[in-house]
Amino acid sequence: xxxxxxxxxxxxxYEKNRHNVGFMALDALARKWSTGPWRARFxxxxxxxxxxxxxxxxxxxxxxxxxxxxESGRAxxxxxxxxxxxxxxxxxxxxxxxxxxxxxxxxxxxxxxxNNGVRSITSQVGDTFRRGRIGVGHPGDKDMVMHYxxxxxxxxxxxxxxxxxxALADALPFAAAGDDERYQAEVMRLAPAPxxxxxxxxxxxx
Numbered sequence: 785x786x787x788x789x790x791x792x793x794x795x796x797x798y799e800k801n802r803h804n805v806g807f808m809a810l811d812a813l814a815r816k817w818s819t820g821p822w823r824a825r826f827x828x829x830x831x832x833x834x835x836x837x838x839x840x841x842x843x844x845x846x847x848x849x850x851x852x853x854x855e856s857g858r859a860x861x862x863x864x865x866x867x868x869x870x871x872x873x874x875x876x877x878x879x880x881x882x883x884x885x886x887x888x889x890x891x892x893x894x895x896x897x898x899n900n901g902v903r904s905i906t907s908q909v910g911d912t913f914r915r916g917r918i919g920v921g922h923p924g925d926k927d928m929v930m931h932y933x934x935x936x937x938x939x940x941x942x943x944x945x946x947x948x949x950x951a952l953a954d955a956l957p958f959a960a961a962g963d964d965e966r967y968q969a970e971v972m973r974l975a976p977a978p979x980x981x982x983x984x985x986x987x988x989x990x
Contacts, residue, residue, distance in 0.1 A: 785843040785867055786835075786960055788813060789860050791878040791901040794850040800936040802879050802920045803853060805945070809877040809918065809952050810846050816953030819846055826866065827851050827859040837961040844960070854900040861908030871913040875959060876905060877952070879933060883919030886944035886977035888952075890964035891915045914964060918948065921981065947975035 790806030798804050814822070819833035826847060833844040845867070849859030856876075864874055872892065878901060883889065893912045896903035905913060923932035937945055951974035958967035 785845065785869060785873060787845045787847060787860070787863055787867070787869060787874045789847045789849065789856070789863075789874065789876045789905075791853055791856050791876065792848065793853050794848070798934070801934050802937060803933040805879045805918050805920065805937075806877040807848050808945075808949055809916065810848050812949035812953045813844075813956060814846055816950075817844065817956070819844070822848075824850075826863040828863075830863070835956055835960045837957045839961055842960040855904050856901040857904030857906070857908035860905050860913075864909055871909045871911075874909065874913040875916055876902070876913060877916040877918065878902065879920045880917035881920060881922045881929060881933065883917060883921075884977060885919055885921040885941060885981060886948065886975070887919035888948060888968060888971045888975075888977075889917045889919075890959070890968040891917060892964065914959075916952065916959075919977070944975065944978050951975040 788810065790810035792798065792804035792807035814831055817833045817835055819831040822829045822831045828847050828849040830845055830847045833846060834841050835844055845863060847859060847863055849856040851858045860874060860876065878899065882897065892914045896906060923929060948971065951971045954974060955967050955970035958970055
């Protein structure tokens, strides 16, 4: 079994924020793999699914914590303990400001790099869980980070965002089979990162 968790904030006003791209990824995964209905579970919204891999079917639990971004570990930890899973059976999708917009990287283990949601999960389950890091870019000034990640994606950014969300779902069998390197490569093949920063185009259009 595999837990796929997305980081984000539960209120409607946060729905289109960069900080909620983890929730957006979970919604794309649910659409692709025809999961059951979302229901309240594990201090969040969860649904069940199944993904076919070359080695056979793998059960999925998709989880969107309702504990708010910085306390995501409470929900993820509860689900992992309930199913008696290892941290390596957990993939957390989240925004990554230290990567250019449209880049995607899988990573297992390591520090939180200032991400409070990742830090919260680490405090609950250890640091060896797998991370699907979705690059959203950096605003250029550390004092602007909070405003930036709690801001909505610009229309121009959806030129890379929408294809990436679809690619995360389409390529999932590789991740479910444990081949994170192939999963990363396939996502970037299906949804190549933009050569120019789409935020500049958005600003020029404003």
